[in-house]
Amino acid sequence: MVESTKIQIVSGASRGIGLYTVKSLIEQGKSVLAFSRTSLSDLTEEARSILINKNVLYKSFDLSTAYLKKQEKNPFLCSFFDDAKLKFGNEFSFESFTHNAGVLHVNKLRDESLEELRDLFEINLFSAIGIVKEILPLLENKTGKSTYCPKIIFVSSGAAVNPYGGWGAYCSSKASLNMINSVLAVEEKGITCLAIRPGVIDTGLQDLIRKTGKDIMPDYEKFVNLKKENKLLPPEVVGKCLADIILKENLHNLTGKFLDISDPQLQ
Numbered sequence: 001m002v003e004s005t006k007i008q009i010v011s012g013a014s015r016g017i018g019l020y021t022v023k024s025l026i027e028q029g030k031s032v033l034a035f036s037r038t039s040l041s042d043l044t045e046e047a048r049s050i051l052i053n054k055n056v057l058y059k060s061f062d063l064s065t066a067y068l069k070k071q072e073k074n075p076f077l078c079s080f081f082d083d084a085k086l087k088f089g090n091e092f093s094f095e096s097f098t099h100n101a102g103v104l105h106v107n108k109l110r111d112e113s114l115e116e117l118r119d120l121f122e123i124n125l126f127s128a129i130g131i132v133k134e135i136l137p138l139l140e141n142k143t144g145k146s147t148y149c150p151k152i153i154f155v156s157s158g159a160a161v162n163p164y165g166g167w168g169a170y171c172s173s174k175a176s177l178n179m180i181n182s183v184l185a186v187e188e189k190g191i192t193c194l195a196i197r198p199g200v201i202d203t204g205l206q207d208l209i210r211k212t213g214k215d216i217m218p219d220y221e222k223f224v225n226l227k228k229e230n231k232l233l234p235p236e237v238v239g240k241c242l243a244d245i246i247l248k249e250n251l252h253n254l255t256g257k258f259l260d261i262s263d264p265q266l267q
Helices: 016-027 045-051 075-088 114-138 168-187 204-212 220-228 235-247
Strands: 005-011 031-036 056-060 092-099 151-155 192-197 258-260
Touching (some): 005 016, 016 235, 031 075, 045 056, 075 092, 151 168, 151 235, 168 258, 204 220
Parallel strands (some): 005 031, 005 092, 092 151, 151 192, 192 258
């Protein structure tokens, strides 16, 4: 009997830690379904070199509107899974889903419109819940192997537990994501659910903070200095660490927890 292809799903895969997570996964021989809102034609040359690969199926998917309609299933995911059959064959199973997609608005809550708040929560929280609901039946362990446990990993943030002025929407969306992770761990005993704090990474999000946060964020200088002092983590390193967590067995005793990516328990 031919063993089925094990597939990892990664959102927010066109740049930053999402892109380098995909890179590390395929370097370790894994097959990946990857998506982000960036169209294939707008990918950077580096992203194209990683995502246009025999072991990757990449599609553009705008999470800001993914679940606005009253529908339990998103047509994009249905067609995405059908395309996966064409690329990887009918004999495949999903081993993990990593929700890395997320946006930050730098603005005081008093100045943030409800529409802007809803848009951020749609991407950072509700789309994650919608995707999880659809893939849960596909993540069930049918291998019979005691060491194998499918994973749902939410890329969270220290902002989930530490309030930052100007990040009200972002902080609260990540805190909500952490609680979804905890509840899933209680409800879905056969799946390992983890919320991971990746650290302060040298990505576009930090660029946004430095460009827009000066007159809004009390902690603005802290983030400027992290860049000046070369203390931001390289996304390549964080992506490799995240991929290792995705593939590591015997983590089910940690299910439901919010952990730093460098936590010794994950090593």
